[in-house]
């Protein structure tokens with residue numbers, strides 16, 4: 001690859017610069033994919049990428065896009081989404097990792113950066129896992145995370161499950177095919193769903209353990225049980241994880257036209273609080289065909 005490549009902070013991620021106003025669609029798919037496999041995060045800078053181009057570019061690497069029903073979409077397919085429109089901080093999480101529709105990659109693009117701050121933050125789940133004490137590793141290997149969704153209206157679940165979910169039988173067939181999912185259709189036209197998964201993910205390319213999950217959101221923001229045996233992590237474990245996140249925080253310092261491709265099977269992301277509501281960052285979610 002002829003483009004200039006630099007380290008992204010102290011992470012394994014890379015910044016790939018456009019040379020001579022190069023079009024992002026002129027980049028070699030094979031070489032880009034090799035860089036992604038080895039780095040896990042690529043910040044494409046200087047290509048002037050729009051949200052539509054983000055989607056089009058992502059299609060070159062993806063066999064399917066995943067609807068994000070938690071965000072506001074800006075396209076008719078509902079595949080390009082405006083990130084949470086607030087200005088408060090978002091704590092570390094891997095995208096959709098509390099649902100059985102976790103994408104391989106989260107793509108971000110920025111059209112308007114915040115005047116100050118507003119960086120997307122990220123954490124390498126492999127490094128987080130390496131830093132955890134043996135006791136905490138054993139805790140997360142021995143217990144599964146459990147996410148419960150009670151009384152979802154059938155019509156809403158239909159939309160979430162996609163165009164093949166026309167009947168209750170279709171919905172049951174799709175739910176039955178998803179790992180870690182149990183469900184119950186209720187008499188009041190609602191469905192209760194439980195999703196159980198490990199907090200420890202085998203990274204798609206390096207096959208290393210990664211602490212890449214939704215644990216921290218539930219531990220920090222709720223009083224709910226997070227493990228499948230009805231327990232929560234102790235304050236000591238929470239303190240340990242917070243210290244590790246504080247130590248390993250990396251930043252994407254947005255410029256207009258930046259595109260980011262992030263391995264969602266390895267990395268967590270979030271953001272710090274900021275003060276500029278003109279900031280515009282968009283995402284699309286996909287599974288890779290490589």
Ligand SMILES: [Fe+2]
Nearest residue numbers: 093094095269
């Ligand atoms: Fe997110």
